[in-house]
Amino acid sequence: MPAVRDYPFQWFWDSCFHAIVWSRFDPARAADELRGLLAAQDEDGLIPHVVFWKDDLVSRLRWHHLESRTDGRLPFHRTPHTTAQMQPPVIAQAVEHVVHAGAGDAFLAEALPHLERYYRYLAALRDPDGDALVSVVSQFESGLDFSPAYDASVGARTEHPLELFLRTRLPQLLNKLANYDLRTIFRRYRHHQEDVLVNAVYGQGLRALARLAERAGREATSRWAARTADEVTAALLERSWDEGLGLFVNLAGPNERRARVKTVHGLMPLILPDLPPEVAAALAGHLDDPRTFGAPYPVPSVALDEPTFTPDHRVRGFRFIWRGPLSLNTNWFLVHGLRGHGFDELADRIAERSRTVVERGGFNEFYDPLSGRPVGAKRFGWATLVVDM
Numbered sequence: 001m002p003a004v005r006d007y008p009f010q011w012f013w014d015s016c017f018h019a020i021v022w023s024r025f026d027p028a029r030a031a032d033e034l035r036g037l038l039a040a041q042d043e044d045g046l047i048p049h050v051v052f053w054k055d056d057l058v059s060r061l062r063w064h065h066l067e068s069r070t071d072g073r074l075p076f077h078r079t080p081h082t083t084a085q086m087q088p089p090v091i092a093q094a095v096e097h098v099v100h101a102g103a104g105d106a107f108l109a110e111a112l113p114h115l116e117r118y119y120r121y122l123a124a125l126r127d128p129d130g131d132a133l134v135s136v137v138s139q140f141e142s143g144l145d146f147s148p149a150y151d152a153s154v155g156a157r158t159e160h161p162l163e164l165f166l167r168t169r170l171p172q173l174l175n176k177l178a179n180y181d182l183r184t185i186f187r188r189y190r191h192h193q194e195d196v197l198v199n200a201v202y203g204q205g206l207r208a209l210a211r212l213a214e215r216a217g218r219e220a221t222s223r224w225a226a227r228t229a230d231e232v233t234a235a236l237l238e239r240s241w242d243e244g245l246g247l248f249v250n251l252a253g254p255n256e257r258r259a260r261v262k263t264v265h266g267l268m269p270l271i272l273p274d275l276p277p278e279v280a281a282a283l284a285g286h287l288d289d290p291r292t293f294g295a296p297y298p299v300p301s302v303a304l305d306e307p308t309f310t311p312d313h314r315v316r317g318f319r320f321i322w323r324g325p326l327s328l329n330t331n332w333f334l335v336h337g338l339r340g341h342g343f344d345e346l347a348d349r350i351a352e353r354s355r356t357v358v359e360r361g362g363f364n365e366f367y368d369p370l371s372g373r374p375v376g377a378k379r380f381g382w383a384t385l386v387v388d389m
Ligand code: GLC
Pocket: 002, 007, 011, 012, 013, 014, 142, 143, 144, 145, 321
């Protein structure tokens, strides 16, 4: 569970991060964490974003049914066991950590068939225009729920809480009406997006899969994964790099409309080892720039000079997360990405500030990037990634 009170189920990318942290202390426990996800894999290959291990906590009044497939005749009839949504595909990275930490080839043999099916599902069913970038069908699949990167694409023109709520949930209602059938959704609606964060994590995941498959002697899979990873980087550079902003941007709908909002998404391709040095340098420049992402406590989820930036996890008293506060999972990605491109000093600075916010405020869901004060849920799992920076 990401946090016992606020998030009482198993979330996909949270669990991957928990496993990465567990792998440093207890590889067997780490492997178990991931087994919980693998056990929930769908027939089509999706590993869902939430597994409702405690079904008495599943509520019709919240997002639980809305984000899930209906297997009965009536839409809100049977209690779902999982959602029908994805989250950023960081599971190959997690398996690689756990295998290296000591779970070894036995766990690899167990996990690899699941990973293959999962990444092939993403490539085959999530890329309707065949440009190598995968699409999310709701912003809640990106892991960055209410980020202003999505505001324009869903038609949210003001930050009025009711407008934000209705506009962001409407695409999910349409998905539910299509019972989360991806082909129907892509054919019928225009609300899918090629999300930079999701695709950067996907590209990095494919590289991990290529290495794992090679280790297991599955050469065809390894070659496929490496080739697809190359295509992801090339497609991001070609379609989503915005020279003017010096950042990558999300692409909305079938026409790939650019969402020119400066959010942490745009920095995420730093985790790709094959990013050209001048592009990596432009991203690193933003992390050093006090006007955009070089906050006193980096890395804000929205650039400080964006009109939507808010240091809190609330908008006018209502909970709308990812509109400014920093999170330690994106910091973890960026710290390692910076190191991979030789920006060690900048990486050390972000890691050091990350430790400071945890030492002062505990393991928290978010922190205010101006003051370092903890905001959002307390005793939050992935904040422990700070031990792996
Ligand atoms: C929120 C976050 C998402 C996370 C979940 C559980 O929905 O946006 O990224 O996985 O909480 O922590």
